[in-house]
Amino acid sequence: MTTYQCPMCGRSMERNLILFLDHTNQHVIDQIKRKHPEWVAEDGICKPCADYYTLQLRGELSELNIGPAERKKRFVLGIAMLTLSGIFALVFAMNHFAHLWRLILFLPVFLGMLGLIQDREKVCVLFAELGIQNMDIGKRKINDAVVANALKLHGRKILLKSAFCAALVTSVLFLLP
Secondary structure, eight states: OEEEOOOOTTTSSSSSOBBHHHHHHHHHHHHHHHHOOOOGGGGGGGGHHHHHHHHHHHTTTGGGOOOHHHHHHHHHHHHHHHHHHHHHHHHHTTTTTOGGGGGHHHHHHHHHHHHHHHHHHHHHOOHHHHHHHSSSSEEEOOOHHHHHHHHHHHHHHHHHHHHHHHHHHHHHHHHOO
16 A cells, blocks of 8 residues: 655655645645745645644644544553552452552542543643643644643643542542442
8 A cells, every 4th residue: 555644744644645725725725834834735734734733723722732642542541540440449359458558549540530531631731731732743832821821720620630530539449348
C-alpha cells in the first residue's frame, strides 16, 4: 500500500491526504498559510493537522490541549489503573488484610480517575501547567497567556475532581467488610 507524508507534521499514513477545495475551505487554507507560508494547498494535509487548524479557526482549541491520540492514552491509563485498583481491593478483601491497607488504593484510583477525566475534558493537567498542547501533531507552546491561564485553572479543577472521586471510592473500599 502506498504511504503519504503530511507536509505539516511529517506523519506517514496509508491513506490519502486531505485536499482542500479553495472555495469552501479558504479560511482554513489562510490559517495554515499564516503558520506555514511554504505550504501549498495541492500538497494536502493529514486529518489531525486539518482538524487542528479547523478547531483553531473556530476558537475551540482554547478549551482543550490534547487531541484524540493523547486522549486515548489517558483513557487506557485510566482503565488500567482502575482495573489494578479493583484487583488489589479483591486481594486485600480475600486475604483479610487490615483495613488500613485499603488506604493505599487511593493512589491507583486517583490516577485512574485522572486519566478518565482528562480524556473526557480533553485537557492534560501536566500540559496545562507547562503551557503546552499536543493535538496529535506534536507539542506546541500556548502563546496566548489568557488561554494558558484558563487551561491551568481547568487542569487544577481536574486534579480536584480526581482527588474527590478517589477519596470517595477509597472510603467505600475502606468501609467494606
